[in-house]
Amino acid sequence: MAAVLAGIAAAAFWWLTRPDPLDAATLERLEALDADPARGAGVFWAGGCAACHIAADAEDTDRPVLSGGQRFDTPFGSFLAPNISPDTGHGIGGWTQAEFANAMLRGISPAGQHYYPAFPYPAYLRATLQDVADLQAFIETLPESDTANRPHDLGFPFSVRRGLGLWKRLNMDDGWVMADAPTxxxxxxxxxxxxxxxxxxxxxxxxxxxxxxxxxxxxxxxxxxxxxxxxxxxxxxxxxxxxxxxxxxxxxxxxxxxxxxxxxxxxxxxxxxxxxxxxxxxxxxxxxxx
Ligand code: HEC
Ligand code: HEC
The missing domain is CATH 1.10.760 (Cytochrome Bc1 Complex; Chain D, domain 2)
Structure with missing residues (x-):
C-alpha cells in the first residue's frame, strides 16, 4: 500500500511539474517573422540582459561580452549567470529560434529542464514574439566568449530543477498587473x-x-x-x-x-x-x- 501511494505521489509530482513549452502554432508564427537585430538592440537594453550576463569585472559597453559569471546570492543559494554570447558550445550561438523563445517565454532549456526564476522569465513571458526574435538576432551580432559555465551552488531541495514546475504553476502569470492602459x-x-x-x-x-x-x-x-x-x-x-x-x-x-x-x-x-x-x-x- 505504501509503495502504491508513493508511486501515485511520484506520478502526481511528475505530472504537476512537467515543462510546458510553446505550442507548434506559436513556433510556426515565430519562424515566419523577419528578425531585425537593430530593433533587437532596443529590446536587449530594455530587458537589462547585460546587467546580469556580463562578467562582474567587465565594462558595460554598447557591444557587451555576455560571458556570464556574475554571482547572485539568495536565501536558496548562489546562482551564476551563464554565458549567453553567440559562441557555439559555450554560449547560445547554436540555439534555434524555438529554443531561445522557450527559454525567454517559458523558462525551459533546450534539454527540456526548468530554469530558475533568478533569470527573470516570469516578466519576459509577456514579451511579443517579434521582440524575442529581434532580441536573439541582436545577441548574435555581439562578441563571442568561450568562458565555460559554472554550476549554481544550491542546497537540496532547490538543487532539483524539476521541483520548479510547482513554483511555475503558482507564479507564471502572463496577465498585466495594470489592467487598463488607456493611452x-x-x-x-x-x-x-x-x-x-x-x-x-x-x-x-x-x-x-x-x-x-x-x-x-x-x-x-x-x-x-x-x-x-x-x-x-x-x-x-x-x-x-x-x-x-x-x-x-x-x-x-x-x-x-x-x-x-x-x-x-x-x-x-x-x-x-x-x-x-x-x-x-x-x-x-x-x-x-x-
Ligand atoms: C536589480 C534590481 C532592480 C531593478 C530591476 C530595478 N530597480 Fe530601481 N532600484 C533598485 C535599487 C537597489 C534602488 C536604490 C538605489 C540607490 O540606493 O541608489 C532603486 C531605485 C530606484 C528609483 C529611485 C528611488 C529613490 O527613492 O531614490 C527609481 C525611480 C527606480 N529604482 C525605478 C526603477 C524602474 C522604473 C525600474 C525598471 C525599469 C527599476 N527601478 C528596476 C533596484 C532595482
Ligand atoms: C537578474 C539577472 C538576469 C537578467 C536580467 C537576465 N538573466 Fe538570463 N539568466 C540569469 C540566470 C541566473 C540564468 C541561469 C538560470 C538557470 O540556470 O536556471 C540565466 C539564464 C539565461 C539563459 C539560458 C542559458 C543557458 O545556457 O541555458 C538565456 C538564454 C538567458 N538567460 C538570456 C537572457 C536574456 C536575453 C536576457 C535579457 C532579456 C536575460 N537573460 C536577462 C540571470 C539573468
Whole structure:
C-alpha cells in the first residue's frame, strides 16, 4: 500500500511539474517573422540582459561580452549567470529560434529542464514574439566568449530543477498587473515595465511562495543584497514628477542630486540607452500606479 501511494505521489509530482513549452502554432508564427537585430538592440537594453550576463569585472559597453559569471546570492543559494554570447558550445550561438523563445517565454532549456526564476522569465513571458526574435538576432551580432559555465551552488531541495514546475504553476502569470492602459504611452510603459525591464522583480515584495505579491506592486522590498530596502516607487512612495523619473533613468541623478547606486546603477546604464520616449513611457506608467 505504501509503495502504491508513493508511486501515485511520484506520478502526481511528475505530472504537476512537467515543462510546458510553446505550442507548434506559436513556433510556426515565430519562424515566419523577419528578425531585425537593430530593433533587437532596443529590446536587449530594455530587458537589462547585460546587467546580469556580463562578467562582474567587465565594462558595460554598447557591444557587451555576455560571458556570464556574475554571482547572485539568495536565501536558496548562489546562482551564476551563464554565458549567453553567440559562441557555439559555450554560449547560445547554436540555439534555434524555438529554443531561445522557450527559454525567454517559458523558462525551459533546450534539454527540456526548468530554469530558475533568478533569470527573470516570469516578466519576459509577456514579451511579443517579434521582440524575442529581434532580441536573439541582436545577441548574435555581439562578441563571442568561450568562458565555460559554472554550476549554481544550491542546497537540496532547490538543487532539483524539476521541483520548479510547482513554483511555475503558482507564479507564471502572463496577465498585466495594470489592467487598463488607456493611452499608447501607458501601453508602451506597461509593456516596458512589466514585460521587459522587470522593475517589479526588485521593487515588489514576494509572498510565501517566492512569487511577486501583486497587491504590493512596486511598493518596495527587502534588498536581496542585504543592506537596506529597495525603495517604494509608487507615486505616494516616490513623490517625483515624470521629468524627475525620466531624468533619473537617463542620468542616475535623483531630484536631490543623489546618484543611483547598488543594483539600480546597472539598470540606469541600460535605461540610458533607450529612446527618450521609452523613458517617458516608463515614467507615465509609474505615475499611473495606485
Ligand atoms: C537578474 C539577472 C538576469 C537578467 C536580467 C537576465 N538573466 Fe538570463 N539568466 C540569469 C540566470 C541566473 C540564468 C541561469 C538560470 C538557470 O540556470 O536556471 C540565466 C539564464 C539565461 C539563459 C539560458 C542559458 C543557458 O545556457 O541555458 C538565456 C538564454 C538567458 N538567460 C538570456 C537572457 C536574456 C536575453 C536576457 C535579457 C532579456 C536575460 N537573460 C536577462 C540571470 C539573468
Ligand atoms: C536589480 C534590481 C532592480 C531593478 C530591476 C530595478 N530597480 Fe530601481 N532600484 C533598485 C535599487 C537597489 C534602488 C536604490 C538605489 C540607490 O540606493 O541608489 C532603486 C531605485 C530606484 C528609483 C529611485 C528611488 C529613490 O527613492 O531614490 C527609481 C525611480 C527606480 N529604482 C525605478 C526603477 C524602474 C522604473 C525600474 C525598471 C525599469 C527599476 N527601478 C528596476 C533596484 C532595482
Amino acid at each position: 499608447p504611452e501607458l501601453e508602451r510603459g506597461r509593456y516596458l515595465v512589466e514585460a521587459l525591464a522587470h522593475c517589479a522583480e526588485c521593487h515588489t515584495p514576494r509572498d510565501r511562495s517566492g512569487g511577486l505579491d501583486r497587491a504590493q506592486w512596486m511598493r518596495g522590498a527587502p534588498n536581496p543584497a542585504g543592506r537596506g530596502r529597495i525603495p517604494d516607487i509608487t507615486p505616494g512612495g516616490l513623490g517625483w514628477s515624470a521629468e524627475d523619473i525620466a531624468l533619473y533613468l537617463d542620468s542616475g541623478f535623483t531630484p536631490t542630486f543623489d546618484v543611483a547606486g547598488g543594483s539600480m546603477a546597472a539598470v540606469v546604464r541600460a535605461m540610458a540607452r533607450l529612446e527618450p520616449a521609452d523613458r517617458a513611457a516608463i515614467a507615465a506608467y509609474l505615475l499611473a500606479l495606485d
